[in-house]
Amino acid sequence: MFPSVPAPPLPVVWRPKRARVVAYTLAAIMVGGALILAVILPEQFHIPDRIGVLVFGCAVAFILHLLGRLRVEADDDGVTVVNAVRVHRYEWAEILGISLPDAEPWPRLDLADGNVVGAMGIQGSEKARAARAVAELNALIKIKSEAPDH
Numbered sequence: 155m156f157p158s159v160p161a162p163p164l165p166v167v168w169r170p171k172r173a174r175v176v177a178y179t180l181a182a183i184m185v186g187g188a189l190i191l192a193v194i195l196p197e198q199f200h201i202p203d204r205i206g207v208l209v210f211g212c213a214v215a216f217i218l219h220l221l222g223r224l225r226v227e228a229d230d231d232g233v234t235v236v237n238a239v240r241v242h243r244y245e246w247a248e249i250l251g252i253s254l255p256d257a258e259p260w261p262r263l264d265l266a267d268g269n270v271v272g273a274m275g276i277q278g279s280e281k282a283r284a285a286r287a288v289a290e291l292n293a294l295i296k297i298k299s300e301a302p303d304h
Contacts, residue, residue, distance in 0.1 A: 159286060161293035168287040169225040170277040177222030181215035188212070226275035226287070228294055235263065237274045244271075246298035254278055254288045261288050 188211020192204040220238045227234040232245040244265065252273070254261035259278050263271045276287045 159289045159293060161297050162290050164294075165227065165229040166290070166294075167225055167227045168276050168291070170275065170280060171283070172280060173224060173277055174222045177218040181218040181222070184211045184214045184218070224275040224277075226273045226291065228291065233263070233291070235271060235273050235275065237272065242271055246295070249295050249299055251295060252288055252291050254284060260284075261291075 188208050191211075192207045195204055195207070223236060224238065225236045227236070232243060233249060235242040235244070244263070248266050250264040250266055252261050252263050254276070257278075260272050260274045261276050261278070261284070263273055265271065276284050276291075278284050
């Protein structure tokens, strides 16, 4: 299913390439475009209107930043999953495994409490990178996990 790879040295961070480039490029375009628009608006638009344009551009850039910051971090104590809105922290003993079903946008962490959490920091659209990241994280889970087998 996944290539057999050795566990990487800790700490390690996996983050998508394309999603980051797209998100931060669009964020820069939005802020720059809002700034230019605020400056060149006709005189009938006053300062509050211009500020509103800038605030809107910055709000869109912030939402794009939430998508650009996606990552999965592993260290000696566990795994941190930074998704668009929430940050999840799990100790190794809480993680049973990771899977990336075909056509899924990102892998899922299977937890000991029965929950499943998406790891948006590994993008399924980046096929080879995603497969390697999942294999590396899976190798780390096998080494570090102390969850009892049921």
